Amino acid sequence: MRGMGTRTVLYQQRVAAALGLYNNDFLSVDILYEKGPVTAGELSKLTGLTTGSVTALIDRLEKSGFVRRQPDPNDRRKVIIVPLYEDQEAVRNIYLMLHEAMIKLASSYSDEELALITRFLRRASTVLEEQIHILNDKG
Numbered sequence: 001m002r003g004m005g006t007r008t009v010l011y012q013q014r015v016a017a018a019l020g021l022y023n024n025d026f027l028s029v030d031i032l033y034e035k036g037p038v039t040a041g042e043l044s045k046l047t048g049l050t051t052g053s054v055t056a057l058i059d060r061l062e063k064s065g066f067v068r069r070q071p072d073p074n075d076r077r078k079v080i081i082v083p084l085y086e087d088q089e090a091v092r093n094i095y096l097m098l099h100e101a102m103i104k105l106a107s108s109y110s111d112e113e114l115a116l117i118t119r120f121l122r123r124a125s126t127v128l129e130e131q132i133h134i135l136n137d138k139g
C-alpha cells in the first residue's frame with residue numbers, strides 16, 4: 001500500500017506540473033471535484049490550509065480556469081467555490097491515458113476478482129479517511 005501511495009503522489013505531481021499547477025492547488029481541485037461546490041471555509045477545513053492561504057489558492061485556480069466563485073444562495077455573505085475540472089480538455093487528455101491503461105489492467109481480471117478488488121479499495125479508502133481525521137485531530 002505504501003508503494004502504491006507513493007506512486008499515486010508522484011503521478012499526481014506530474015499531472016499537476018503538466019497542467020501548470022502547484023501540487024497543492026491540483027489536490028484542492030481534486031478535493032473540490034470529489035466533494036462538489038463548497039465555501040472557502042469548508043475548503044480550508046478539507047485541505048488543512050489557513051483561510052488566507054485558501055483565498056490565494058482560489059484566486060490562482062480561478063485565474064487558471066479550474067474554479068469559479070458563485071454567491072451562496074443561502075447566505076449572501078458567503079461565496080461557493082465551484083470546480084470546473086471536467087471543463088478542462090487538458091485534464092481529460094492526461095487522464096485518458098491512465099483510464100485506458102486501467103481498463104486494460106481491469107480486463108485481465110474476472111468479474112468476481114474485480115468485485116473483491118473494488119470492495120478492498122473502498123474499505124482501504126475508508127481506513128485512510130479515518131486516519132486523516134485522527135491526524136487532523138492530533139494537529
